[in-house]
Amino acid sequence: MRRLILLLNAVLLCSLFGPALAQDTMPPAPYAYRQLDDPGQEAAAQDLMETLRCLKCQSQSIADSDAPMAGDMRHQVRIRIAAGESPDDIRTWLVQRYGDYVSYKPEVSSTTWPLFAIPVLLILLAGGILVGRFRRRGA
Structure with a gap:
């Protein structure tokens, strides 16, 4: 009976914390740590990333954070800048996706x-x- 309880506890813990631990083992998005080839686009991406909050760290910008989620957000910013989107459009998209908290410069x-x-x-x-x-x- 005791072994059954231990087994059930182990299964419960794996099912609760397994997905959270799996995120940290995923490879980073391609542009999470690689800069854009165009210096002007990279500067625009860096300026935008400095004003966006990492939702996992909550006190760092996505430019400074090493959290996997911040890497994914940096990747999204860079590929959207490279595709020609404006920083304001990208900020609007991120605010719609994650809420006002993602921006260090909230709008009224x-x-x-x-x-x-x-x-x-x-x-x-x-x-x-x-x-x-x-x-x-x-x-």
């Missing part, structure tokens, strides 16, 4: 406006509180 939209409005409101609130306290002290 119906879903992101609170990110821009709340800090301004907090600063105004703090300023109002400070002005009120200074007026009470001076009176």
Whole structure:
């Protein structure tokens, strides 16, 4: 009975973590680590990759990350630049695919406006509180 439980646990662990571990053993996409032949296109790709967030690392750009997902994203950026797409079109495609979080330069939209409005409101609130306290002290 104990062996059966151990076997079931092993099968469960393999089924849960197997796909995640398999991703790291996949070979990198061709343009994950290889630059484009055209220096102008490579510069445009690098500029764009610096402004895109690695979804696995969450604190690095895809240009700096060694995560397999970042390599796949670098590959996509480079092949789309080489195909003649503009960086703005590629950014739009990545935002549609992965959400606003992928971009270090989010645009104001119906879903992101609170990110821009709340800090301004907090600063105004703090300023109002400070002005009120200074007026009470001076009176």
